[in-house]
Each structure stands twice: as C-alpha cells, then as structure tokens.
Amino acid sequence: MNLGLLRLSAVAAILSAAACAPVQTYNGFRADYNNAEIPPPQVGVDTRETVLQRFGSPSTTAVFDRTAWYYVSSVQERVAFYNPRTTERRVMVVQFDGEAVTAVESFGLERGRIVSYDSEETPTRGRELGVLEQLLGNVGRTAPIRPDAEDPRDRR
Numbered sequence: 001m002n003l004g005l006l007r008l009s010a011v012a013a014i015l016s017a018a019a020c021a022p023v024q025t026y027n028g029f030r031a032d033y034n035n036a037e038i039p040p041p042q043v044g045v046d047t048r049e050t051v052l053q054r055f056g057s058p059s060t061t062a063v064f065d066r067t068a069w070y071y072v073s074s075v076q077e078r079v080a081f082y083n084p085r086t087t088e089r090r091v092m093v094v095q096f097d098g099e100a101v102t103a104v105e106s107f108g109l110e111r112g113r114i115v116s117y118d119s120e121e122t123p124t125r126g127r128e129l130g131v132l133e134q135l136l137g138n139v140g141r142t143a144p145i146r147p148d149a150e151d152p153r154d155r156r
Contacts, residue, residue: 020080024087028059028073041094046101051094058094068095086112 041051051069058069075088089112095103129137 022077022079025076025078025084026073027076029055029071040092040104040106041101043101043103047099048096049099051101055092067097068093 038054041054055071059072060070062068062070071090071092071094073090074086076084077087078084086109089109091107091111093103093105093107094101095105
C-alpha cells in the first residue's frame with residue numbers, strides 16, 4: 001500500500017509539472033518553418049513579384065505610399081493562467097521603388113517599444129438596458145393577432 005501511494009504521488013508530481021510547462025504560440029511569417037532559412041530579398045535583384053512568391057503576402061504595408069512591405073513574426077509563451085509573454089519577434093521591412101527592391105531591414109524584439117494604452121472610456125449617448133429590460137423589452141409592443149384578419153394565402 002505504501003508503494004502504491006508513492007507511485008501515485010510521483011505521477012501527480014509529474015502531471016502537475018507538465019501542466020505548468022510553457023505553451024508556445026507562433027504568429028506571422030516564419031522563414032525557418034521548414035528548417036530551411038530563406039535568404040532575404042536582394043536589393044536591385046528582386047522585384048515585388050519575386051518577394052511575393054518567396055515570402056507570400058506581407059503582414060502589413062506602408063499606410064500612405066505603399067512602398068514598404070512588413071513581414072512580422074512573433075513567439076509568445078504562456079505558463080498556466082498567466083498573461084502571455086512575447087519571447088521573440090522578427091520584423092523584416094522590404095522597401096520598393098516602383099517594382100524593384102531598394103532596401104531590406106530586419107528588426108528584433110530589442111527594437112520594440114512598449115505602448116501604454118489609455119484605459120478610460122469614451123461615453124456614448126443612449127441608455128444601457130438591464131438584463132430584464134433586454135429580455136422583456138418587446139413584450140406588449142407588437143400588435144395582437146386578430147382572428148378575423150384576412151390571411152394572404154387565401155387570395156388564390
């Protein structure tokens with residue numbers, strides 16, 4: 001019996017340790033996905049079409065002039081119920097002049113910036129309904145069905 005309790009506690013310890021192992025989530029474009037590093041675009045050699053064929057659609061593009069494509073990838077780790085933490089981020093910026101590639105830049109997590117969001121809310125006009133008002137709000141607002149009303153299907 002003592003040996004069974006020891007085995008049970010060992011299994012419980014292993015399962016609890018496995019439950020707290022970090023779970024990694026991969027987002028965006030990963031050039032090393034198939035264990036083959038894709039070389040970055042070459043300035044003056046590659047065009048929009050060749051970049052599109054090798055790397056696919058960009059994660060985003062430049063807002064106003066559309067002369068830059070951004071390929072973004074990130075890795076996040078989550079342990080149990082804690083908020084996820086970004087452990088790796090890569091950004092590749094490909095700039096174009098017409099159809100030709102003019103510049104290629106790569107950034108990592110070290111160039112990232114923390115953006116603080118304002119937690120205040122903008123008030124909106126109107127009133128907020130409670131649960132009962134939402135459930136019973138239309139009771140009594142519809143016209144009653146009259147038995148002597150003409151059925152539109154009877155007009156044959």
